[in-house]
Amino acid sequence: MNKSLVFLCLIILTVGAHGCKKETQEKGTIAVSSSDTPTLPATAYSYNTGYPAHVVAELSLADNTPNNNPITNDGASLGRVLFYDKILSANNTLSCGSCHKQNESFVDNRVLSPGFLGELGKRHSMPLLNVRFYQSGKMFWDERAASLEQQVLMPIQDHLEMGATLNEVVSKVKAKTYYPALFEKAFGTKDIDTTKIARALAQYVRSIVTYQSKYDRVKQGAASFSTLEQAGATLFATAPAPGPGGARPPSCAGCHKPPMFITSNPEAPFSLPDPNDLGINNQRRFKSPSLRNVALRSSLFHNGSVSNIQDMLSRGAPGNGNTAIPAHSVRPEDVAALSAFLQTLNDQAILTEERFSNPFK
């Protein structure tokens, strides 16, 4: 270490940061590139603006944001830090971001995710995209959490996932030097408690909205679909998928409602045959996450057993050995068009946007 580096370390130690490995000079402030101190911009990023008209219109219909927890830039910034902070797990090894990875559309492409002790969970992780458009606000594949504010505290306490108690987590958060100022900015007080932790996490998760896909540009009149994509769009909106036993289920869009492609009310008959999981109220019903970015994902459905959209769409084809999924397999000649349309829902920007990224790096 040369003299100036040693001096820099001393300054950093006096302001309470830990570690002194890779200090860098950034925008006139000292940013510490260590794994236990977040690097944040002086003024918070924007978390609730810039949406095109069709997304704003959907928000006015379906937004599950409660009146007592509107998204603010400072609230979502605090939520971002908590989301990526490993101190939320019992042994400081996992953060929310370990199973909801930004570069994988905030899901884990592994079929099942290992928890803090390496044990696998029981269901596939869920992509945290456009969660705020799920009208009832109920969370998880089986909707067992009544709201996002309640949901975000559950993985922390789950015995397989993060294995901590809320008291432990509150103490650990209070002990970190960077949190009091962030709570003060977000909530006007340095007091740290579980309600504020839950509200900040929920604000951050609600702010993860995709609106920069080709589909969105087409909606805004700034691009047009290819012939194949247009054929897929028409099939998605109108054609009933062939159902089991001659039943005629609604169209894809009847369940996965555009523009966010969410099933806000999974009442329509549907089940992915699964003897181990009965879903909502044991009725073989499951919530479906937003289909945006689904073409970038693998391990689909509540148990992750469907490899990708091609696998799903072609399961009904004779002779391919897999059980067809009711309402999800289409005629072989329609697979290419539906895949092309689903790919227009991909938002690549969200996979790397700084405001959603891990600040501990």
Ligand code: HEC
């Ligand atoms: C060990 C992996 C793991 C960790 C860590 C984890 N999750 Fe999850 N998450 C999952 C799984 C698996 C599900 C689906 C579980 C189910 O439905 O039973 C899920 C579901 C969710 C949902 C429901 C989404 C929806 O549309 O209903 C939200 C929101 C969520 N997680 C947020 C978080 C937050 C916030 C944290 C950190 C406090 C977190 N998760 C930590 C694996 C994880």
Ligand code: HEC
């Ligand atoms: C009757 C309502 C219904 C219809 C019709 C329907 N879906 Fe679904 N879809 C669901 C539900 C519910 C799930 C989640 C089920 C589960 O995990 O077991 C789902 C899951 C999916 C998934 C996986 C999502 C994920 O995140 O894992 C994709 C992709 C999908 N549907 C596309 C389609 C397409 C394309 C069509 C038209 C051919 C269609 N769906 C028709 C209700 C429906």
